[in-house]
Amino acid sequence: MNLPLHERIRQDFETRILSGALAPGARLPTEQALMAHYDCARMTVNKALTALATAGLVDRRKKAGTFVARPRVHAMAMDIPDLGAQVAERGQAYRFDLGQRRELTGAQARLEWKVDRAVPLLELEGVHFADGTPFAWEHRFVNVAAVPEISDADFTGASPGAWLLEHVPWTEADAHITATGASAAQARSLAVEVGAPCLCVERKTWRGAEPITYVRQLFVAGAYELTAHFGPGARREG
Amino acid sequence: MNLPLHERIRQDFETRILSGALAPGARLPTEQALMAHYDCARMTVNKALTALATAGLVDRRKKAGTFVARPRVHAMAMDIPDLGAQVAERGQAYRFDLGQRRELTGAQARLEWKVDRAVPLLELEGVHFADGTPFAWEHRFVNVAAVPEISDADFTGASPGAWLLEHVPWTEADAHITATGASAAQARSLAVEVGAPCLCVERKTWRGAEPITYVRQLFVAGAYELTAHFGPGARREG
DNA sequence: TTTGCTATTTTGTCTATACATTAAAAACGA
DNA sequence: TCGTTTTTAATGTATAGACAAAATAGCAAA
Known part of the structure; x- marks a missing residue:
């Protein structure tokens, strides 16, 4: 399976969040750090993180960063x-x-x-x-x-x-x-x-x-x- | 309210779909047409349409185009x-x-x-x-x-x-x-x-x-x- | 101490472009 | 006519860069 990169990044973090390895409240690396780690453009990282955000798995705040969302029953x-x-x-x-x-x-x-x-x-x-x-x-x-x-x-x-x-x-x-x-x-x-x-x-x-x-x-x-x-x-x- | 452009585009079509003005099966304009209509880059249009697709409101097929999805209770x-x-x-x-x-x-x-x-x-x-x-x-x-x-x-x-x-x-x-x-x-x-x-x-x-x-x-x-x-x-x- | 300003970091949006992928459509040949 | 191949039109992915917006953090003034 050759998934697109942004999807691979998304799944990487989805897996870690769902398994509990990344606990609620934990901070994810910045987009800068991730584009260095995955050796890709910022837009690619951004697409992955934005997808996680719309799925409700993470919260993103400017200046603060990206955090694993606390489970919201709402x-x-x-x-x-x-x-x-x-x-x-x-x-x-x-x-x-x-x-x-x-x-x-x-x-x-x-x-x-x-x-x-x-x-x-x-x-x-x-x-x-x-x-x-x-x-x-x-x-x-x-x-x-x-x-x-x-x-x-x-x-x-x-x-x-x-x-x-x-x-x-x-x-x-x-x-x-x-x-x-x-x-x-x-x-x-x-x-x-x-x-x-x-x-x-x-x-x-x-x-x-x-x-x-x-x-x-x-x-x-x-x-x-x-x-x-x-x-x-x-x-x-x- | 000054919404971002991709969000405005998304809402435009969401409204038309939910109101029934765009019936299930109807074809949406191509990204080319939309970038001309909204006078913006293709990525902006793409973001709006991709959001509608992940929300399940439209189906997208390469070469064919973007179509209003049939309502699925599932x-x-x-x-x-x-x-x-x-x-x-x-x-x-x-x-x-x-x-x-x-x-x-x-x-x-x-x-x-x-x-x-x-x-x-x-x-x-x-x-x-x-x-x-x-x-x-x-x-x-x-x-x-x-x-x-x-x-x-x-x-x-x-x-x-x-x-x-x-x-x-x-x-x-x-x-x-x-x-x-x-x-x-x-x-x-x-x-x-x-x-x-x-x-x-x-x-x-x-x-x-x-x-x-x-x-x-x-x-x-x-x-x-x-x-x-x-x-x-x-x-x-x- | 509190308030207010400023700098800085990080995400948000957008552009313009390039190439890949897919499937419909068209062209072609038997 | 039918099946196969080629073209082509559409979305999918990705890049590199620019500026905007927001919120934190730090510093300065009241």
Whole structure:
């Protein structure tokens, strides 16, 4: 494959960014440095970096330079919600209660998540509260190999979702959304009646080819609403 | 606002494409013609057209030229589902029963849809069946000014959603997804008990700045599932 | 300390040109 | 007429250079 040079440069950095080798906030070389390194004209480097910028992978600022973009959920079609921040935004007190925390070996993990590779997993289960009232229950698996720092994280207060958003940029996500009635255990956790309507969101996220987390969240009907916007522009008001 | 020239060129054509003035398949002027028209260098024109191409608005072929791309829903993050096609794909018989059909004047329309401009609306209400079993109820408003042909359309059999997908390319959509219990009327239409968990999808779509349709759909829990994929790649299997 | 100016670095835009690549179209030959 | 070859018109890539714009950093004055 003889790719054009600007495309090769683009892919070089895309790979490094998606793999995490270039962490969010890291500065890329200047166009001057790159045109020396690749022995080409500035326009060629510029084309590669501009492409990365329009793809949202990097931010470019005059005089400052080019930086790996922090993962912005707004750039994505549907907000991957940080429940705590949203609750706080409405002036309510947020709390996350961790119920269960378990480390799973690779063999178990393969069963639980149905990934092709066997990976060590962290299993988390807990409930989100707004002003002391439970509004969401979640059950999550995290690929420890992808995020080793998570072993030291403490989720009594901040939710695992918020922690992951902060620490791991994801690049791809799959979501399944259904309605369901609360099971007995879920109903107990959420303080609703068995069979009460709930919004169920199942989501898997990846960074490049590496699976990050799988989560199943149950929201009490009326307490939560997913919104999504598709298309080039920003979200509309009407 | 003094936009850069390549951006102005890009917007010129984006506007014409989204407004429908340049229909899918139409050929754009060659770079030569454009550099004469805008009195600039070829690279400037090229940058504008390349941007439109990466945004998926146009296709470019060497020797042939630049053409307005046909709208591809697959490029969008979440499939706007054609319920009939999905049901048929599973080997079930699909049917749509139109319950109510009403023309609304501008004044009423403003109330019903809460758009800033007063537009003539078509109000539709009906139920989707798979193998004779109702699985979704919908209530829809269509901007007749944007799609005048819809007045002649017949929805006994094919759903309004399918008709719109066929006839009107949308460019932007907003969706709100919640869980809710079925109301008395909805429960009767869907043959479930009052309060049964349902997935509720509210969606507005636009073509450019022009509102096309607003729909509220209720899916019986378990009978339907929304899936969404975010990120550059294609939907994953796992 | 704060404010304001100035220099400098880095990206943003644009030009004019050159050659490569591709695929449609035209010319050609059997 | 059909298939093959050649031409040619269009986009794709790349160069070297110029000036513009913006934001940081440093310095000077209030």
